[in-house]
Amino acid sequence: MPDRPDVPPELVDRLRGLLRFPECAEEDAWTGVRWRVRRATVAHVFGGEDQLFRVTFRADPQEVQAFEHLGGPYFRTGWGSNVVGVLLDARTDWDEMAELLTDSYCIQAPQVLADAVARPGPAG
Numbered sequence: 687m688p689d690r691p692d693v694p695p696e697l698v699d700r701l702r703g704l705l706r707f708p709e710c711a712e713e714d715a716w717t718g719v720r721w722r723v724r725r726a727t728v729a730h731v732f733g734g735e736d737q738l739f740r741v742t743f744r745a746d747p748q749e750v751q752a753f754e755h756l757g758g759p760y761f762r763t764g765w766g767s768n769v770v771g772v773l774l775d776a777r778t779d780w781d782e783m784a785e786l787l788t789d790s791y792c793i794q795a796p797q798v799l800a801d802a803v804a805r806p807g808p809a810g
Contacts, residue, residue: 691733692762693718697774701731701741704784707791708799726794729787731774741783742771743790 698719702712705721710728712721716734731741742763745753749771752758757774772783792800 690717690735691737691739693731693733693739694792697731697739700780701729701783701787704780704787705729707788707789707795708802709795710791714781723791723795723799727795728791740771741774742769743786744768744793745770746793749789765780 688810700793701719701721703726705712708730710721710723712719714720715730718730720730721728726742728781729743731739735769740761742808744766745768747768750762750768753770753772754762759772759777762773763769763771771803772778772786772796788805792803792805
């Protein structure tokens with residue numbers, strides 16, 4: 687089995703900056719790094735056997751279907767009905783990533799913690 691690359695520190699730092707939520711803790715995962723609120727995973731970044739980097743997160747089931755329909759850089763994982771992922775590369779929209787990770791946190795966090803987080807609203 688090919689080795690999975692370590693996630694570059696600058697990529698972990700960038701995600702860490704987006705995941706500053708109440709009780710959201712960073713920890714080493716079986717591969718890569720994950721962020722959890724209490725026992726629930728909010729995001730997990732890891733290197734693939736193809737030497738590319740991905741992050742998985744939680745989304746509403748309808749959004750998971752939309753991401754799956756969009757295709758690359760989004761992908762459906764093989765676990766969990768509300769887990770989706772995105773390939774991280776030079777085209778990554780970091781503003782969108784901030785929104786996706788905020789939504790993921792709010793899905794996973796207890797309501798009292800989620801209520802303390804400012805969520806982007808619709809434009810207009």
